Amino acid sequence: MKTAVLGSGSWGTALAMVLLENGNEVVLWSHNPDRAAEMAKTGLNPRLPGVSLPARLVHSGSLDCTRHCGVVVLATPSYAVRQTAHQLAGCLTPGTVVVSVSKGIERESGLTLTDVIAEELGEGFPIVALCGPSHAEEVARGIPTALVSASRNQAAAELIQDLFMNRHMRIYTSPDIVGVEIGAALKNVIALCAGCSDGMGFGDNTKAALMTRGLTEIARLGVSMGGREETFAGLTGVGDLIVTCTSVHSRNRRFGILLGRGVPVEQALKQVGAVVEGYYATANAWFLARKAGVEMPITHAAYQVLYESRDPREVITELMTRAKKHEIEESWV
Structure with a gap:
């Protein structure tokens, strides 16, 4: 099938390689034509060191490359999804399946990214979210990975399952696109x-508490937005949380480590050297939590550190000394 991947970062490039391995005709688009030309010339992506790009991979700096594609994958940073989808609207053939692999929530509207895409493209384009515990560095090297293809359109979800699935990548389908996107964004x-906990020198106990109670917060908000509770026990809930909270590949974790060591927010963002989606997701999640009246104390604590210049040690003390709670919220009701 003729496919296009929009976004030549590490994730977009890794997914383009999977599609190519599976026998598809693939073009990888970059918003910077010079970057596209350089990658075509060198066969390398600086964001995937040590990985050689297949010679059959076509590179482009023009969205015209999406014309007559059966599937278009949006792999831009979350903040660029609306703009890219808007530019894309005039290029696509009706019926083209559009796949969102970016993770985030739009601040201004509170919409998930697939809803942003749908708003820009209009009717006639089945939309799928492809998410799960995955690092581009591992996918590009053929390390076994499992993802979820979620859509309100079952046929579209199964098409993407077939397109990406191979001996290195297993794809499950789900109708719960809201739950899948919320889990993927808020992890x-x-x-x-x-x-941040690692950076402050805390141990496994602290990280386990943050991950477990953090997942509770994510599920609480996701269910309030229409997601299914069981989704958050799956790949895009606990699975995505595990990989992102523990891996050396995680930009969000590296950013947090710097904050925990006392590096100012702006300087930490620069040191990571790539988009830190959690920085934007924190503001968006806290906006949604207040709008929905959902309690999210860990998210609020993160917001205070990132946007109100609070000391992480002070904030974690406040988290630990909050009023007593039941672990299971419906206990003894």
């Missing part, structure tokens, strides 16, 4: 908190 918030 980045908890990952930077876990990194």
Whole structure:
């Protein structure tokens, strides 16, 4: 099938390689034509060191490359999804399946990214979210990985399952696109908190508490937005949380480590050297929590550190000394 991947970062490039391995005709688009030309010339992506790009991979700096594609994958940073989808609207053939692999929530509207895409493209384009515990560095090297293809359109979800699935990548389908996207976006918030804990020298106990209670917060908000509770026990819930909170590949965790060591927010963002989605997701999640009246104390703590210049040690003390709670919220009701 003729496919296009929009976004030549590490994740977009890794997914383009999977599609190519599976026998598809693939073009990888970059918003910077010079970057596209350089990658075509060298066969390398600086964000995937040590990985050689297949010679059959076509590179482009023009969205015209999406014309007559059966599937278009949006792999841009979350903040660029609306703009890219808007530019894309005039290029696509009706019926093209559009796949969102970016993770985030739009601040201004509170919409998930697939809803942003749908708003820009209009009717006639089945939309799928492809998410799960995955690092581009590992996918590009053929390390076994499992993802979820979620859509309100079952046929579209199964098409993407077939397109990406191979001996290195297993794809499950789900109708719960809301739950899948919320889990994928908000795990980045908890990952930077876990990194901050590491940076402050805390141990496994602290990280386990942050991950477990963080997942509770994510599920609480996700269910309030229409997601299914069981989704958060799956790949895009606990699975995504594990990989992002513990891996050396996680930019969100590395960012949190720097904060925990006392590096100022802006300087830490620069040191990571790539988009830290958790930074944006924290503000968006806290906005949604207040809007929905959902309690999210860890997310609020992260917001205070990132946007109100609070000391992480002070904030974690406040978290630990909050009023007593039941672990299971419906206990003895």
